[in-house]
Each structure stands twice: as structure tokens, then as C-alpha cells.
Amino acid sequence: MDRIATKIIRKDVYLNRQGIPVRRMTFEQRAELRKSFMATVPQWRHPLIGTLLSILFVGLMGWGLQALDGWFGKDGAYFSGSLLLIPVLFVAVFWGAIPALFTVLLGTLYIDYFFVSLDKDFLWKNWQDGMQILPFLISGVIVAMITAQRERARWNTLVAEQELKEYAEELEISNQKLEDASQLKDRFLSIASHELKTPITTIRGQAQLALRRLSKQEHEVNVEDMRLSLERINGQTERLTTLIEELLDVSSIRTGKMALHKRKLDINEICQRVVDDQHLLTERLIELTVPNQATFVSVDRDRIEQVLVNLISNAVKYSPEGCPVQVTVKRTMRKVLIGVRDHGQGIAQDQLDKVFDTFYRTPDAEASAKKGLGLGLSISKDIVMRHDGRIWCESLPGQGSIFFVELPQK
16 A cells, blocks of 8 residues: 555645545554454464464475485486475465575575585585575465565555545544534524524514604504504514624534633622623522532633523523422532432433434424523533533433533533
8 A cells, every 4th residue: 555655745644546534543543453364264274374384394304305215316307496495385375474484484494404515514514505495485485476566466455445444434424424514504594584483573563663653643652552663673683693692602612613611600600790690681490509608610701601501591481480490509529419300290201312413302302392402402512521521411301301400610
């Protein structure tokens, strides 16, 4: 694979001859691939076993050569090294290049000791006779080189197949993400158009009604009717503002442009402030339990308040009238745990992980008359994760839900 590289883009990516970016396998990936490949090879074909068996093969072939010398004499019309190429070829085919080279070394020493240096002188002392070993030595090395090239080609094929498999998996993941993004876009257009249409229709209707009343009552204006129309217009504009702010938050989070301004603050005081505001806004009973001492965490006040508002407003929205919403703050080892409990219908187990997805609303929420885009929990999750925390939900159908927010106490 490396031979077809024409241009290196990064340390782990290069362009091949077709101009396609190819990612290099890491050392760990190559080691894992080699390990998985060796697992498919029978144990008897392990290179170490081939190296040990080469001693036996050379010894047996040497015994056969000595027997031939006994039959034909030392001046027989054959070259001893030609027969010793048989174990070299055999070992190369079944055990690879390294055991084959070891077999060549053993054969060279065997020929030098028993056939070339009749006076038992070593090769470097009797180099004229030692030149007779060269045909065997060259032939054996060529066999080993061919075997090494075959092994490298097989290894390159495995690497290419593995990279192709990983590329196919990445392509499948990318296609799935594109499909999910397309579905998310369609869902967004459907929900946003519906959510925008309702307040705009109301604003338009109230504005036309106020204009008609003004045209009919040029001298006397019914202040109460005008007040009701303006209140409805104001309420719908607030709804539009909230919708736009949520969409902007999603956009800034997705593009990484949401900036956090963290400060060391008392989370008890933040929870108390949000609970008081929600109580005044909804006129519902919200119970707050906090530690006696201040609990300081490094957070962005506005964003954490946004998370708490989302959780408490959802709890109020889906709790029956007269049932309190319970908010608790607990300190654990280097962490702060905030819980918001409602007494609503609860959430099915298979939906607990989905409630934090963008635009997701449970079937019960979709069937109810309560409006929403399904952005609040998704935005809350992103904000909490940006604070190095985590958020999750525990619920049982018919027993209400508890949303937990865990923040590090740095």
C-alpha cells in the first residue's frame, strides 16, 4: 500500500495514484491485524516450529547425501547442494522466509563441513573449495527472497482488505449520518412550520380584530377588548421569541459557537432563583431541597439557569394539577447532583435515551395538547456536556420521572 502513495497529506493520510485520500493503519491496528491473521494459521505452521524442524530436515538430507557418497563415491556426478535445496523449498513453502534463510545457513555449514573442506578446515581458511558453496547459497537466498515477496504481497493484500473494510464502515456511517440529517431537516421543517404558523395566525387574527374594532369605534375605544387583543399578541410574540432562541441555541451548539462564561457560583442560590421565577410564572408548587452550606461550582449562570428552566418547566407541564414538582441538590465526592422530579405519566424504558435527541418528543407528548419543539432537553444535554457533566433520566410508566444533572465541583 505504501508504494502507491504519491503525496502525504498528514502523518496518517496520503493520496494514492487516483488522488483518493487513504488513511494509514496505526501500529496498534497493524499489530491487531497480524494477531488476527496468525490466529487463522495452524499452529504447526508457526515460524518457530519451522525453524526447529529445519534442523531435522537438513540432518535427514545430510544423512541421505552421505549415503549417496557411499554408493557413488566422493566424485559422484552430482552436486551435494542441489539436494539440500529440497528442505529449503519445503520450509519456505510452509513456514516462510525466515525459517528458509535459517535452513540455507544450516545447509551451507553442512556442505562446508562434510563435503567441501575434507581436511575439516572452515570456509574462510579454504576459500577456493568454499566457492563451490556459492551455487547453493545463491539459490537458497533467491528462494527465501521470493518467499519474502510472496509474504509481503499477502500482507499488503490483508492490509488493503482491512482498510477497504474500514473505509466501507466509515462510508456506511457517513451515509447513515446524512440520512439522519436529511430526516432531521424534514422533521425540523415540518415542526417549525407548524409551530411558527400557530402564533403568526393568532397575531394576525388579533391584529385584524383590533383594527376592525378601531374602525367601528372611532370615537369610543373599548379598552378592555384592546387589552385582551394586545395580551394575546404579546403572548404569541413571546412564544415566537422562545422558539427562535431555541433554534439559535441549537445552531450555535452545532457550529461550536456557544461560548461559556464560567464563574465560581453557589448552585443553591441559582436553583432558588429559578424555582422562585417558575413559581411566580406558573403558580405551581415547587419544592426545593438544598444543603445547609453553599455549594460552589464553576458554571455559566445563564446556561445552567436555562437547563434548570427547561427541566422544571417540563416537570410542571407534565405533572397533574395539585402535584408538586420536587427539586433537590446534593453534594457527592467532588460532584454536585441536581434532581428534578415530576409526578406525571412517566416515560417508557425504550424512550429514555431518545428524549435528549433533537426534535424528539415522546408519543404521549405528541398526543397531548401541550406544544413544544423537542429542543429543550437536547439543548440542556449539550450545555451540561460543555460543563464536563452529564444528564440522564430515570422513569417508570405511571410513576413520574426524575431528571438528574451531575456537575463537577472544581
